[in-house]
Amino acid sequence: MxxxxxxxxxxxxxxxxxxxxxxxxxxxxxxxxxxxxxxxxxxxxxxxxxxxxxxxxxxxxxxxxxxxxxxxxxxxxxxxxxxxxxxxxxxxxxxxxxxxxxxxxxxxxxxxxxxxxxxxxxxxxxxxxxxxxxxxxxxxxxxxxxxxxxxxxxxxxxxxxxxxxxxxxxxxxxxxxxxxxxxxxxxxxxxxxxxxxxxxxxxxxxxxxxxxxxxxxxxxxxxxxxxGGSDPFVVLADADIDRAAAMAVTARFTNAGQSCVNAKRFIVEAAVADQFVEAFAAKTSALVLGDPTADGTTLGPLARANLRAAIADQVERSVAAGARAVIGGAAGEGPGYFYRPTILDRVIPGMAAFDEETFGPAAAIVRARDSEEAVALANRTAFGLGASIWTRDTQRGLDLARRIDAGAVFVNAMVASDPRVPFGGIxxxxxxxxxxxxxxxxxxxxxxxxxxx
CATH class of the missing domain: 3.40.605.10 (Aldehyde Dehydrogenase; Chain A, domain 1)
Structure with missing residues (x-):
């Protein structure tokens, strides 16, 4: 049945x-x-x-x-x-x-x-x-x-x-x-x-x-x-932080984060990490969690109860391992399978939010010393579906894109499928x-x- x-x-x-x-x-x-x-x-x-x-x-x-x-x-x-x-x-x-x-x-x-x-x-x-x-x-x-x-x-x-x-x-x-x-x-x-x-x-x-x-x-x-995917969203120190943060909200929370190609790990150079986290959290807080049939709703429920339980478990295990919940970290109120939009800061390899595919409305902020470590962290995953790089230096972004293990890498744009271009992973x-x-x-x-x- x-x-x-x-x-x-x-x-x-x-x-x-x-x-x-x-x-x-x-x-x-x-x-x-x-x-x-x-x-x-x-x-x-x-x-x-x-x-x-x-x-x-x-x-x-x-x-x-x-x-x-x-x-x-x-x-x-x-x-x-x-x-x-x-x-x-x-x-x-x-x-x-x-x-x-x-x-x-x-x-x-x-x-x-x-x-x-x-x-x-x-x-x-x-x-x-x-x-x-x-x-x-x-x-x-x-x-x-x-x-x-x-x-x-x-x-x-x-x-x-x-x-x-x-x-x-x-x-x-x-x-x-x-x-x-x-x-x-x-x-x-x-x-x-x-x-x-x-x-x-x-x-x-x-x-x-x-x-x-x-x-x-x-x-x-x-x-x-x-x-599956654990797509990196790499923010370099010279990026337009406000634009990157605005796109990060869409890249992570579209479809309540339930997409293989949603951005999941936000790898940010340390020099701008605090600024990015503040902007990302402010824009994420503007999401409207509620009735998905209402035109004003921007974040609906997860599709099943077990999916909400899974993302809650990943968030809890990550926080227990030392990550900091900037916003969210709890189920929504009332009936249905709602979970509040969540941002975890200071996520590192070994934590659930870094190592596992997070299929729900939780974003992991990973701080990198520089662009070299950012690329290394981006590749430190079993997955290889999509990735994005944010920088004002487009040629630098294109050069770094060649070093990231993924089926698609977008520079200054969120990953999305397009009928005109091939889509898939490694x-x-x-x-x-x-x-x-x-x-x-x-x-x-x-x-x-x-x-x-």
């Missing part, structure tokens, strides 16, 4: 039955049949579907946003922006995919070229924190490349999954090309092993990524894994890429074709 529990109240709203084995097999058969035809469609036909999807997401923006807020607690303004981004992603691939997938001549090899051909049905195991965007982030390029898709969404966002399925159907996608299945983890393992599934994409925790990678590896299937943050041209080609066969005459 999949249940919708409103995280702002803790109340169960609805429950949905799981799909049984017969329903799963029928969905797989339909997907295979649909994709066998879809793979031969012209780019113009694929483009038209993606444009209709973009229109559908824009038309249904408020309905989808309300579901996101109800099921996982995202403030309604952020939820609307999430849906709008989905439409932009569909538009991007509608316009760009044909060029990205064009046959590519091989320099110096007469008669040789690379053709990018679809793999088949991609199994997508998606998380709850961006329940519309995470799905569309993979789905638009999958359709553009000629693939089909089976979605196994997070158990706590079933209504979002069903809404996406409805919009895809209403956009005129071939029947069965996309299906959402509500299944247990044991069935996921069976899906990964099933020969009708060609590849797997997962966004989730590092621990789940290891399990899925092992299962897909045993079946010799391509995987893209976007996993180390315990996973492998493979989504978005951009690399993301489009991940689930294609780069076939070499060569003619001798």
């Amino acid at each position: 999949n249940a919708t529990i409103n995280p702002a109240t803790g109340a169960t709203i609805a429950e949905f039955e799981l799909h049984d084995d017969n329903a799963v097999d029928a969905a797989l058969d339909r997907a295979v049949a649909a994709q066998r035809a879809w793979r031969w469609t012209a780019h113009d036909e694929r483009r038209a579907l993606l444009k209709r999807l973009a229109e559908g997401f824009r038309r249904e923006r408020d309905t989808l946003a309300a579901l996101v807020t109800e099921e996982m607690g995202k403030p309604i303004g952020e939820a609307r922006a999430e849906v709008e981004k989905c439409a932009l992603n569909c538009d991007f691939y509608a316009d760009a995919a044909a060029g990205m997938l064009a046959d590519a001549p091989v320099a110096g090899a007469p008669g040789a070229f690379v053709a990018y051909e679809p793999l088949g049905i991609v199994l997508a195991i998606m998380p709850w924190n961006y329940p519309i965007w995470q799905v569309v982030r993979f789905l638009a390029p999958a359709f553009a490349a000629g693939n089909g898709a089976i979605l196994k969404h997070a158990a706590n966002v079933p209504q979002c999954a069903m809404a996406i399925e409805r919009i895809v159907k209403e956009a005129g996608a071939p029947a069965g090309l996309f299906a959402s299945l509500r299944v247990e983890p044991t069935t996921v393992a069976r899906l990964i092993a099933d020969p009708r599934i060609a590849a797997v994409t997962l966004t989730g925790s590092t621990q789940v990524g290891m399990i899925v990678a092992g299962q897909a590896g045993n079946a010799l299937k391509k995987q893209v894994l976007e996993l 180390k315990a943050s996973g492998y493979g890429r989504e978005l951009g041209d690399l993301g489009l080609r991940e689930f294609t066969n780069a076939k070499t074709i060569r003619s001798a005459a």
